[in-house]
Amino acid sequence: MPRVFSQTSLGLSASTKMRTFAKWFGLLLTGITSTLAATVTIRTTSGRLNGVEEDGGKSAFNVVQGHRESSLILLPTQSELNVNALQRFAQPPVGALRWEPPVPFISSASSDATKLGPSCIQQFPNELSIQLFNNAQNPPAENEDCLFLNIWAPSTSQGNKRKPVVIWLYGGGLTFGTGSLPAYDGTSIVKNQDILIVTLNYRTNVFGFPSSPDLPLRGNNLGFFDQELAMTWVQQNIANFGGDPTQVTIMGQSAGSASVSSAIVRFPKNPPFRAGILFSGPPRDLLPTPSFATFNQVAAAVGCNQNPGPARLSCLKRVPAATIKQFINGPGVLLAYGTPVVDNITTFTNGIERIRSGDVAQVPVFIGNTQDDGSLFAVGMSNLTAFLETLPGQISPDLVRSLYPGLNDSAIVAAAGRDLSFTCGVSLSAAAFVEAGVSVFRYEYGAVFPDLQLFPMAGAWHSSELPELFGTFNATTATPNEVTLSKTFQTVVANFIKNPNTSPAPNWPKYKPGSNTRTLAKLAYEGNVELRNVVMAVESDSADGPCQLWNRFLDLN
Structure with missing residues (x-):
């Protein structure tokens, strides 16, 4: 149970x-x-967690130890073969402990509560x-x-x-x-x-x-x-x-x-x-x-x-x-x-x-970004010059346009934001890890589903992979491909968690930077959502062309 x-x-x-x-x-x-049914107790360094064993294996509840408030939210989860507990790991960082390093919460006391803990101040x-x-x-x-x-x-x-x-x-x-x-x-x-x-x-x-x-x-x-x-x-x-x-x-x-x-x-x-x-x-x-x-x-x-x-x-x-x-x-x-x-x-x-x-x-590291990581941050932004003025130094808009041929300024702002904030940093660090002898699996996530298109040209936007990872997508609007990809993506990630030195999916070699290798995994492109085809291995530096400009803001040494 x-x-x-x-x-x-x-x-x-x-x-x-x-x-x-x-x-x-x-x-x-x-x-x-x-x-x-029966009571269950788990001992931890911060107390004994008292709980219950379920009858029939049909559900579990998020619960919290050591919290004194009564206004929190009970969150039942749809779960089979699952246990969930929420545990205090540090003393409350309040009063004299505000702006102090966290202090371990050590206790042998029992706690029994059935409510989820609060967020930190947002x-x-x-x-x-x-x-x-x-x-x-x-x-x-x-x-x-x-x-x-x-x-x-x-x-x-x-x-x-x-x-x-x-x-x-x-x-x-x-x-x-x-x-x-x-x-x-x-x-x-x-x-x-x-x-x-x-x-x-x-x-x-x-x-x-x-x-x-x-x-x-x-x-x-x-x-x-x-x-x-x-x-x-x-x-x-x-x-x-x-x-x-x-x-x-x-x-x-x-x-x-x-x-x-x-x-x-x-x-x-x-x-x-x-x-x-x-x-x-x-x-x-x-x-x-x-x-x-x-x-x-x-x-x-x-x-x-x-x-x-x-x-x-x-x-x-x-x-x-x-x-x-x-x-x-x-x-x-x-x-x-x-x-x-x-x-x-x-x-x-x-x-x-x-x-x-x-x-x-x-x-070992599993590292990458989404194909359209900059789109969410660029909604309503079409002034390329204004975007570039937020960066140190003077950068010619025409130079930037030359790096993104065929795109209008709105799309360039989104693409440049993606590369500056995500793609080029991934490229730099992945290459650095490889140089140090670390196993690296680099990816670019390209899944695009209709129910996630929140604005024009949203694409595979920043954090759009998370509903698929956690399986918390909207089952009432998800397409069959989205449902399949969630299971596939979970499997790929879990494969790495279980054995991080081995390829997490078919056709995904360890990353080797350069133009003569095909080790960049394009995930879930072209409707490929099953484990057998979710990875399309492409030229390792094929996403990195504009980084010749943006790396000056990322690698400061």
Whole structure:
């Protein structure tokens, strides 16, 4: 029987079609009632998780340990052979612990609750980001006390051998996001692939990446330390859920993918994972000089007018989180948070060079981006000159047009944004990993389905692969090909999780950069959605032509 345990600024205006999409993007699979039976207890370093064993193997419920609030949301999941638990892994980062590295939550007490934990405090750049990425019809509660993780595990009836584990890190530009979104429900992939999945919350925006002169430089990238502590918790406890701590893969998309790359770079020895999956968020070099302007603006806005230092920080720690949230989500904020500072612990100015030299975790990587990663960010943008003015230096529009022949300026903005933010960084880092002797599987995802076309020329847009990965697509509007691709894509990803040094799909060789090899996997192009044909191997650098220009902004050493 399965067991249940208690415990980038988009700059867009929302259209009716996008709001329609948001309704399904956050939809939770319909729950099936079940009769609950025997009590089950799992011991962890942060407490005993009390739960129940299901009668008939028909459903499971998301549950939370150690949370004291009563206003959270019960989320039944449609699940067979599945257990889900949500566990506190750190002390509440509130009061004196605000803007401090996370402190492990250690307990031997029992906890019994049946509600999902809250998101960390969110900063959304506009209404569209809420509609698309916060389950807008029924958003998760938010609380500064938010450092929880979810665990989905197969029933032991599927076998007693320890199973591979994947840790999911969400995107959101390091300004918003939560592991509690229904879109990231792990039921489907766990059920279909017989692996464990862990989703977690980490602090974002001013609470997680404050860029504060009041803190030591190494105390600014708190969200990365949250992720690291959760990885440690997994190493210490996942065996109790049937997982193998020696077979942990970290996986993320967008800012979550950038978080994976940060972890790979900062763990050259004894990494708490054996592989990394990077969806549309490659490693990149960062400028060494931080900007404190936005933090100073927040301090002034909430009445903490002392000079930067301990006294101002003490004042800010006494300000209610709701007051800070209201300001950072209001008008007039200089910049959205989400840029880590270079601290030479979690981030570096020479990340690409560190990869080349092998001074990073020597783990296999699955890395790539979508064919139209820039389209979502370019809606309504047709002025190529204005786009280029946002970049340092002077770049000729005609030069850029020559790199994208046959496209109008609107399409060029989307394509250039894709290459600058995603494709060229993937190319640089994939080549660097290969140079260091690491196994690399590079892809470009090209699946386009009618129910995902939210705007003209949307294509395979940024994050459009996630409903297929998690199996949380809208079953009422999905085409048969979309249903098939979801199962295929889950299998491909799970194959890498299970054996990251072996090709995850037929016809997908390890990546070798250059024009004389065919190792770039074009995934789900031309309606090819079955495992036997989902990979079309093409010339390894065929997507990288414009990178001769954009790499100057990415490889700073």
